[in-house]
Amino acid sequence: MHMNSAPHLLTEDRAEYERILDDALRNAHDRPDLAAVGQRLNTEQLRTMALNATALITTAAAAEYEHYTKIREEMRAPKAAASVRNSVLAPVTGEAAAESGAGFAAVIAVLAPVLAGTAALIFLLVGYILKALSPTASFAQTLVSAGWFFGALTAAAILVAAVALLLTALRNGATQVPAEEVTGELPDEVARAKDAWRHALLERGLLPFLRAALADPSADPKSSKPPRPVSRIPKVGYSGPDYSSPSEGSTAGQRPTFTSPDFTSPDFGGPEHQPE
Structure with a gap:
């Protein structure tokens, strides 16, 4: 099901639009x-x-x-600016430098056992091999001792x-700032x-649309065109002239007959008007 994107409706608010629509239909x-x-x-x-419209x-x-989105963005702007400012200033603070030094010491503490263990393995392996080949060699004993x-x-x-x-974990746990608990509540404004x-979307948008859809007998649920607001714009009907076809008893092709006026010449009048 596809919902047309309104020019002023943000993506984050489309779910709210559907929620208001569902509530209106549920309580219809x-x-x-x-x-x-x-x-x-x-x-x-x-x-x-309603989704198509x-x-x-x-x-x-x-x-x-527009008023709602403007206030919402104004509330978000200070938090975003504070977050950027803290991320920029954090590397130059003494606490951040101390944490960086502690992190470097932790890396050295992890790498030292690995390097020492590798050296011990090499010295012991080479020393015992040389000692097996030449039991009297003093160099082999030196390698074994080094191992x-x-x-x-x-x-x-x-x-x-x-x-x-352990100390690093305890220090980080003690200095960590707990994250703000998300309550999901918006500021009052x-x-x-x-x-x-x-309220405006429900009373001035959705409900009039639903009423118009129910009152319009020609409304198509699959059409993206809104229903005609029959309650606001009455339908004005015009009837064309009534043209009737010839009756069945009339002869096909019969044309109307016209009788011309009867004009008589003076020369052909009655006997009393004979020319001399």
Whole structure:
């Protein structure tokens, strides 16, 4: 089901338009002027017609909608500006620098055990291989000792890394600013403007449209054209001249006959007017 986009209706408000329309159709039988719902047009057909005529219906409440969107944008602007300002100033604050340093230390604490463990593995492997090939070689014993040293260093680095990560997690948890709880409530001024738009859209847009659709016998639910407002613009009928065809008893092709006036010449008058 496609809904035409009105020139002034934003995408975020189309769901609200459908919600108002559904409420009007759901409560149609409570209104005497919409009592005819279901007789010729059902609610789904009326909904389709109203969605196809969104641009026309929302124009009836254009002033209230413009006021509502203007106030809503004004309320959003300070929050957006504060968010941008905080994101720009955060890197130059001392707290941000401290957090950056703590993050670098955490990276070093994680990499130290890996590097130390790799060195211990290499020294021990090479040392024991050389010691197996030449038991009397002093260099092999040196490599083995270095391997065990790096092994101990690996264990110590793991312990230090665990403590550092724990401290970092505790510090971040203590300094983290809790996010604002989203209550879904609008400021009073925005809420009043939204209620005014909803009321105007219902009373001046949707309800007159539905009444016109129910009163117009030629309304097509699949058509994108709005129904004729029969309650406002009465239909004026004109009848053409009454032309009747010839009667069946008349002869085909018969034409009307005309009798010319009977003019007589003076020379052919009566006996009393004979020429001498």
